[in-house]
């Protein structure tokens with residue numbers, strides 16, 4: 529079989545996970561890489577032996593590669609994805625898809641028109657507990673899901689303090705669009721992508737004066753980075769979302785706060801409930817009923833490299849011409865909720881559709 533050639537846009541922390549994952553697969557060649565930071569470009573290209581190197585992303589898009597993997601700051605995702613799709617490439621793009629709904633729609637429209645594959649790299653979908661919960665939903669074991677909670681909290685974990693991560697015009701926001709987007713996507717996927725009807729959002733920035741860098745991207749990967757010092761995004765964001773099927777979701781995400789640290793997802797169903805929590809041992813619990821008595825079942829999972837699973841899935845979609853796991857409707861719903869939590873937080877009023 530012909531080798532699939534891959535180009536990487538953005539040689540930062542997450543690119544190492546993408547490149548490692550592509551390299552595990554047969555018939556794949558990482559042919560080119562680009563980054564605006566020349567030192568980092570050289571560092572990553574040398575580490576992985578990538579021959580073609582570009583400083584301008586427009587140049588890598590013109591290369592004869594089959595797949596483009598977008599690992600750049602959020603604000604560049606849309607223009608890079610659209611250009612790559614238009615020049616005949618299949619695109620896997622890091623989360624969030626973009627910084628607003630308009631940009632996301634532009635990408636999806638281009639994917640539709642060109643027929644090229646587009647996937648958002650929502651790696652949490654590939655965790656065994658996520659797929660386990662998805663099977664429970666699909667097999668009707670939860671019944672009707674009418675309430676859900678999703679929480680991704682860090683106590684002191686601001687990524688790239690003073691870099692694009694904490695700059696609104698480059699990131700689109702703080703923890704809500706950075707890590708909240710992962711669990712929001714997972715819950716939207718599990719709940720069957722209901723349509724939001726009403727969104728109430730709040731954001732806070734209480735740690736500005738005592739902000740501590742959380743260590744992502746890994747320090748060894750920050751070669752040649754020059755922080756600009758901006759921190760104009762929230763450090764905690766939360767939203768309450770009512771869907772048109774009557775279900776509701778409470779979502780919260782923080783980079784800093786005086787709270788527990790961890791990730792939690794709870795689905796309340798009419799037949800049973802399920803909760804995944806990084807602070808539970810084992811991490812997944814099913815709240816059920818047997819012979820009229822309430823029962824708890826705990827479930828343990830083998831550890832899986834979710835980045836490898838995600839990249840393998842995307843490559844298989846390209847090879848077999850199948851739809852990637854992230855559907856256009858889910859992609860739009862997720863960014864629509866994030867954007868409108870921010871809008872509601874700004875105006876102090878709920879957003880109704």
Ligand SMILES: NC(=O)c1ccc[n+]([C@@H]2O[C@H](COP(=O)([O-])OP(=O)(O)OC[C@H]3O[C@@H](n4cnc5c(N)ncnc54)[C@H](O)[C@@H]3O)[C@@H](O)[C@H]2O)c1
Pocket residue numbers: 537538539540541542543562563564565568585598599600601602604622623624649650651688691706744745749
């Ligand atoms: N899926 C996950 O678990 C996960 C984890 C971390 C980051 N991410 C996402 O991956 C993306 C990158 O994050 P990161 O942690 O690697 O950040 P990073 O800062 O380590 O890397 C970003 C890189 O992009 C480069 N860059 C900046 N502008 C560019 C441009 N116009 N064209 C090309 N390159 C450009 C920077 O020089 C930097 O090297 C973000 O969208 C982030 O949300 C996803």
